[in-house]
Amino acid sequence: MKEINLKKLYLEYFESLGHVIIPSAPLVPENDPSVLFNTAGMQPLIPYLMGEPHPFGKRLCDVQKCVRLTDLDSIGDKTHHTFFEMLGNWSLGDYFKNESILYSFNFLTKVLNIPIEKLAITVFAGDNLIPKDEVSAKRWEQLGIKKERIAYLGSEDNFWIAGDSGPCGGDTEIFYWRSPEEVPKIFDPKDDRWVEIWNNVFMEYFKEKNGQVHELKNKNVDTGMGVERTIAILEGKTDNYLTSIWQNALNTLLKITNLPYEGNEVSMRIILDHIRTAVFIAADEAGIKPSNTDQGYILRRLIRRAIRHARKLNIDINSDFEQQLAICFIKEYQDTYPELAKNQNIVLEVLKNEKEKFNKTLEKGLKVFEKLTFNNQQIDGETAFHLYDTYGFPIELTVEVAKEQNRTVDLEGFAQKFKEHQEKSRTASSGKFKGGLSGNSIIETKYHTATHLLNAALKKVIGEDVHQKGSNITTERLRFDFSCNHKLSEEEKKQVENLVNNWIKQDLPVEKLTMPKEEAIASGAECMFIEKYPDIVTVYQIGDISKELCGGPHVEKTGTLGTFKITKEEASSSGVRRIKAILSEE
Numbered sequence: 001m002k003e004i005n006l007k008k009l010y011l012e013y014f015e016s017l018g019h020v021i022i023p024s025a026p027l028v029p030e031n032d033p034s035v036l037f038n039t040a041g042m043q044p045l046i047p048y049l050m051g052e053p054h055p056f057g058k059r060l061c062d063v064q065k066c067v068r069l070t071d072l073d074s075i076g077d078k079t080h081h082t083f084f085e086m087l088g089n090w091s092l093g094d095y096f097k098n099e100s101i102l103y104s105f106n107f108l109t110k111v112l113n114i115p116i117e118k119l120a121i122t123v124f125a126g127d128n129l130i131p132k133d134e135v136s137a138k139r140w141e142q143l144g145i146k147k148e149r150i151a152y153l154g155s156e157d158n159f160w161i162a163g164d165s166g167p168c169g170g171d172t173e174i175f176y177w178r179s180p181e182e183v184p185k186i187f188d189p190k191d192d193r194w195v196e197i198w199n200n201v202f203m204e205y206f207k208e209k210n211g212q213v214h215e216l217k218n219k220n221v222d223t224g225m226g227v228e229r230t231i232a233i234l235e236g237k238t239d240n241y242l243t244s245i246w247q248n249a250l251n252t253l254l255k256i257t258n259l260p261y262e263g264n265e266v267s268m269r270i271i272l273d274h275i276r277t278a279v280f281i282a283a284d285e286a287g288i289k290p291s292n293t294d295q296g297y298i299l300r301r302l303i304r305r306a307i308r309h310a311r312k313l314n315i316d317i318n319s320d321f322e323q324q325l326a327i328c329f330i331k332e333y334q335d336t337y338p339e340l341a342k343n344q345n346i347v348l349e350v351l352k353n354e355k356e357k358f359n360k361t362l363e364k365g366l367k368v369f370e371k372l373t374f375n376n377q378q379i380d381g382e383t384a385f386h387l388y389d390t391y392g393f394p395i396e397l398t399v400e401v402a403k404e405q406n407r408t409v410d411l412e413g414f415a416q417k418f419k420e421h422q423e424k425s426r427t428a429s430s431g432k433f434k435g436g437l438s439g440n441s442i443i444e445t446k447y448h449t450a451t452h453l454l455n456a457a458l459k460k461v462i463g464e465d466v467h468q469k470g471s472n473i474t475t476e477r478l479r480f481d482f483s484c485n486h487k488l489s490e491e492e493k494k495q496v497e498n499l500v501n502n503w504i505k506q507d508l509p510v511e512k513l514t515m516p517k518e519e520a521i522a523s524g525a526e527c528m529f530i531e532k533y534p535d536i537v538t539v540y541q542i543g544d545i546s547k548e549l550c551g552g553p554h555v556e557k558t559g560t561l562g563t564f565k566i567t568k569e570e571a572s573s574s575g576v577r578r579i580k581a582i583l584s585e586e
């Protein structure tokens, strides 16, 4: 079964059960600076899991594009991917355990025709907060799952939360016997021939950052099923990269290298995985370009690692191999994600430019490498870090080149230098790489509102064709990217600040309105990615100076914001400027 058919079957099935199909949110979260990428289908839905009514109702389903960085080191094996698609269905305070389990069971056994004998289940054994989940276990039994195929596991396995804080709850997980060997009668969750295919989380709690847990307004269901893994099962493959999803790209790669898959599979999987992820990141609405921070750094790292493995396979890296592979992925996914075709030229340019940059770096770096390490048996941490920091030499590359010369690298020393550097520059906070939830603290809420005021002020000072290109908020500052092709003069910056501060002083009301998307646009409301919004949208209106489509949260009156000050104005990418600004109490 092609992945496009699985997605279609899934969405149609849940639609027939009263779920509204919502579009995938962008890969880069629009209002959650605590994560670099969406890592699960539930992430863009957090406000609704916390009780805010969703404009589409209480039953939703979608296919969400996700990127998980925690698995980066596992890429190269048969089952891990940096980018993947997650099928999800949600009940926002509507159905709970019994229906959720029934829906999953019927989809697997009746729509996908998976034999019930090949399934096993885990349920939550309970802890001091949540009781043992006998309701779910009983439901599975009623549907025909044998008792010995149901295992109770603790919070290590069957409690789900994104990061350290946020909506959470016990879950029940569905496993499939992925092996040609006979299915054992008794389910042993430690036997890795059983692979998890679907996770139904019963989200009824919220965990605060300080560890306190309280009940959510609603009892919700959040489920997630990985497309890659399910397709592998349906196609009877134990290596995900040998499924139809990758077929065109893999065949293209085999042709480019003229090598067999066997014996070269690790590098081939890395190249395929990383190019696919890079394509999706570069095509995302947020307009990410390779850089040394945040999402841009991940994009750079993925492209560079793919190129490194291409070199390993003796691919001519001055050829357009990366473009050929990118085009395979764009073709494979463009029906589900129109931004791929729309941004094809941008994607191809990003890949090519970064490749050329890396090739130059690599040549220079290799020469320096020779000089720096001459006569040294072990390359010390400082040198390895210098190669990384100044020449963009990934540490794995240093290790690899060292190995070719029978040398070793002081990895601990490197890690130490790396840590020192990170602490010093306090760039992309390490927490961001893990996943987690936006705090939406009072100060972050203020920055959200200040961002709208800034956007409105820029339009007045620079011109109506200024548009938002990106936004990121932390507890310390706001960051705002906007279309503009000149550096702002001191005078312009001052005018923008004065306007924003005047509006703050006027203590304007911030109103939250709900209306059809068309009406919002017709009334001149500002928005970044119109096609990504549902038909009914939330609009925040500040006095009569700003009207924007936005999920919030916002303060009620501007008077609470304090004093607004621009701390930095710089180029972000071609035709896009970036402002950083702070709010202070003075």
Ligand code: SER
Residues within 6 Å of the ligand: 039, 040, 041, 042, 088, 160, 199, 200, 201, 222, 223, 224, 225
């Ligand atoms: N949030 C859960 C997961 O990512 C279920 O969707 O597995």
